[in-house]
Amino acid sequence: MAVPDQPNKHHKSRGDALPGDIATKSRSSSGPGGGGISGASAPIRRSAIFVPGNVEDGPAPSKPSGPASLPSTPSGSGPATVPPARSGLPALMQRPLDLTQVINWLQTDGWISPELAKATIDRCSHASSSQHPIVRLASVVVPRQLDGKALDVEMLTEFVAKHCGLPYYKIDPLKVDAAKVAETMGAPYAQRHGILPVQVTAQEVVIAVKEPWIDEWVGEVERQARRKVRRVLANPKDIDRYRNEFFALAKSVKAASKLGGSLSSLGNFEQLVDLSNTNQQFDANDQGIIRLVDWLWQFAFAQRASDIHLEPRRDQSVIRFRIDGVLHKVYQMPLGVHNAIVSRVKLLGRIDVVEKRRPQDGRIKTRNTLGDEVEMRLSTLPTAFGEKMVMRIFDPENTVKDLSALGFTPHDAQRWEKLVERPHGIILVTGPTGSGKTTTLYSTLKRLATEEVNVSTVEDPIEMIEPAFNQTQVQPALDFSFVEGLRALMRQDPDIIMVGEIRDLETAEMAVQSALTGHLVFSTLHTNDAPSAISRLMELGVPPYLINATLLGVLAQRLVRTLCPQCKQPDEEASTEALTSAIQPWKIKRDYRPYKPVGCEECRDTGFRGRMGLYELLTVSEALKDQVHGSPSMSVLRRQAVKDGMHPLRLAGALRVSEGLTTIEEVMANTPPIEMGDR
Incomplete structure (x- = not known):
């Protein structure tokens, strides 16, 4: 069903004046596309092309004797050839994108049915006419016929780009040099034409546009920037958002420089x-x-x-x-x-x-x-x-999570929840800086902090204020250390205590004393894996019999990057030797589905988006206690912990690789190897 084109009401006439800060000659009146320059008698009008060094928008000092100043050419590149003002499209093609035309394309390509196309036009007629056609269409929530997905702005922009013959561009603000954006043109000029420079090199300027059929400004920009312009179609909402941010940033930097x-x-x-x-x-x-x-x-x-x-x-x-x-x-x-x-x-x-x-x-x-x-x-x-x-x-949304959202495997989730329900004892969380220990501890304490329980912490420093806890920060300048904090907390009738870190024997002894007097104590250590925490406590000077009497368990953890769900692809060439060697000893039946990172706009071409935890949970059993005496062998402790149900970190990572959540390389780089004694 062909739908007749309707005029776009939000587009302004090209004949509007263009105030700005560089005087430029008006276009020839030979056509609306501005295909030439008028003679010397033509009037002069102002445009908003940016003068280097003048970040703030506003008129530049007038220079009646010569042309406006232009950006200097790169060193060694020679004088730039200034292209004449021109328009790539015929005058009749200089028109804004039409809503009904986009709907016709959707219908022709089978994205929507003829009935839905007609209904969509009726619904869009009630939306704000000042919005860009793509934004208007996305606002009425049209389902795609192929899979039922709602057509959002990003999806529609990419669709329109293919029909208009322009490259689709996803603006990544981390890859845009805001200073160069501001040097290319002024904010009013960019806003008037609905454009935004996103990449500037010595040869060209890549400019994101909202209107694929309008390029009458290209010649003016090329003449002033002394570079070729390459147009790309981008999300109209992103263009407006980042235009405000980038020009405001440049303006703020200029103002701050004056300070x-x-x-x-x-x-x-x-x-x-x-x-x-x-x-x-x-x-x-x-x-x-x-x-x-x-x-x-x-x-x-x-x-x-x-x-x-x-x-x-x-x-x-x-x-x-x-x-x-x-x-x-x-x-x-x-x-x-x-x-x-x-x-x-x-x-x-x-x-x-x-x-x-x-x-x-x-x-x-x-x-x-x-x-x-x-x-x-x-x-x-x-x-x-x-x-x-x-x-x-x-x-708070990332630091305090529900235990189910921490990334435990079902095997370890059940064991961890059972462990933290114990009435008294010591539970340690180990791992390097930035491995997620704070998130695990805060999330666990949040789960335990009910109205019937007093949860108190001593931290250095307090990582995040949590209303459900009574938090105290150590102050070495006032001789208020972890030990002094624990002594004070013991007189505060606590049920659960969290000590930021066990750094010395005195702190370890106070933690043990707290556990022996009926309190559940959480703390952290810096060790490579869970069994090493036992030897670390013994190195600090804690007697083995006190470790056996108080230590309930140790959780070691790491963070690995997760594959971007939008672009990951099966890795047919991946070697599963490491994956198989990690999983087979535990006789876990898995369908190996390794994936590889590809890179897309959503993940900034890295192939990864977000991180997840890998966990190794050691629970202190009676059999393990029998091994904690004198100078216990780490291989003996590790072997017994595995018999008690501990899955090493690399095994936890291998399971995530088999699920297609991360890569073998990520796991190998962030987890210690499985020693022969573990199997």
């Missing part, structure tokens, strides 16, 4: 910073550094970052995010801006701003743009080029 690290205008700190009130459209009166910090946090939250690194270098500073365990470079900025950002964050985190010669710690509690509370732990470190700062992000 030169000065702190006098930054004002007092707030205990709770409400990012949801941050105005995306910055005006000239905004304090650039405050807005820059707010943008940094919002961006990190949106990208699922676990850590923010601010690293001073010799001539500039680098911002990096850790996402799924891997660091990604986000932005470069002048050192003066770096110093201002660090000082601003130190103010908010109640850290001494003047002290720059020694490391300091602090914390900030804030909200993201959705209104959810987020906590950040701050750490500064003096380096050769200035203060380095790391902000570790603790999102």
